[in-house]
Amino acid sequence: MKRSHKPIIWSLFAAGGTFTAFMIPVMILITGLGVPLGLLPAQTLDYESVLAFVQHPLTRIALFGTIFLTVWHAAHRLRITAHDFGIRADRVVATIFYGLAAITTLVALVVLALI
Amino acid sequence: MSRRPYFRTVSRYGWWFAHPRYLRYMARELSSAFVGAYGGLVMFALWRLWQGEAEWNALVGFLQSPPSIGFHLVALAFALYHTITWFNVTPKAMPVQIGDRQFPGGIIVGTHYFVWAVVSLALFILAGAGT
Numbered sequence: 562m563k564r565s566h567k568p569i570i571w572s573l574f575a576a577g578g579t580f581t582a583f584m585i586p587v588m589i590l591i592t593g594l595g596v597p598l599g600l601l602p603a604q605t606l607d608y609e610s611v612l613a614f615v616q617h618p619l620t621r622i623a624l625f626g627t628i629f630l631t632v633w634h635a636a637h638r639l640r641i642t643a644h645d646f647g648i649r650a651d652r653v654v655a656t657i658f659y660g661l662a663a664i665t666t667l668v669a670l671v672v673l674a675l676i
Numbered sequence: 677m678s679r680r681p682y683f684r685t686v687s688r689y690g691w692w693f694a695h696p697r698y699l700r701y702m703a704r705e706l707s708s709a710f711v712g713a714y715g716g717l718v719m720f721a722l723w724r725l726w727q728g729e730a731e732w733n734a735l736v737g738f739l740q741s742p743p744s745i746g747f748h749l750v751a752l753a754f755a756l757y758h759t760i761t762w763f764n765v766t767p768k769a770m771p772v773q774i775g776d777r778q779f780p781g782g783i784i785v786g787t788h789y790f791v792w793a794v795v796s797l798a799l800f801i802l803a804g805a806g807t
Contacts, residue, residue, distance in 0.1 A: 582762040585755045587796035591803045593748030608729045635712025642705040647689040
């Protein structure tokens with residue numbers, strides 16, 4: 562019997578869904594809304610302090626995990642949702658979404674390794 | 677051929693407008709578009725940070741602009757909707773059985789909300805809130 566890759570994709574979707582549920586709202590609040598809305602001090606996004614924070618090994622791992630799980634969760638759910646929208650070209654849809662997720666993961670890996 | 681051929685009454689593309697429940701389902705599924713876009717934005721931000729201070733400061737400037745604030749507000753709303761819908765099905769997705777009895781779902785859901793609140797608050801304070 563041909564082995565299916567579905568369990569791998571599904572486990573990424575489930576792990577990503579759980580992780581994003583816990584982490585993404587507060588991350589959006591911190592990186593996208595905190596400073597412009599005056600909830601966080603302006604120096605929160607200072608180049609030097611953000612760079613130092615990102616260069617910490619634990620931060621690198623955490624940020625890679627965040628990007629990896631977030632984009633693969635989204636890619637799988639959007640692929641399934643495309644079907645719900647009446648789009649039946651699953652091979653094309655899957656290639657686009659999984660491809661975008663793969664590129665994002667790869668760039669994140671390279672940048673976080675070199676930064 | 678049948679004398680009364682079946683005609684689909686619901687549109688293949690617009691069916692999800694037919695009932696509020698379908699609309700909520702689609703909102704839940706489309707939360708992933710915003711979650712994914714945000715993941716891509718984090719990747720892009722790290723890339724700009726890697727390039728240097730001028731590129732990073734340009735990005736920070738964009739983050740203060742109304743389009744960025746608008747995107748983040750909508751993304752936050754969808755992210756919260758994802759969190760709520762995801763937590764609320766955890767007793768179905770990960771049922772816990774002890775002996776012959778099912779562990780009460782309310783406790784599973786409640787624990788998720790509690791941990792979420794603690795983690796979110798801790799990270800927000802660590803980011804510099806109140807300093």
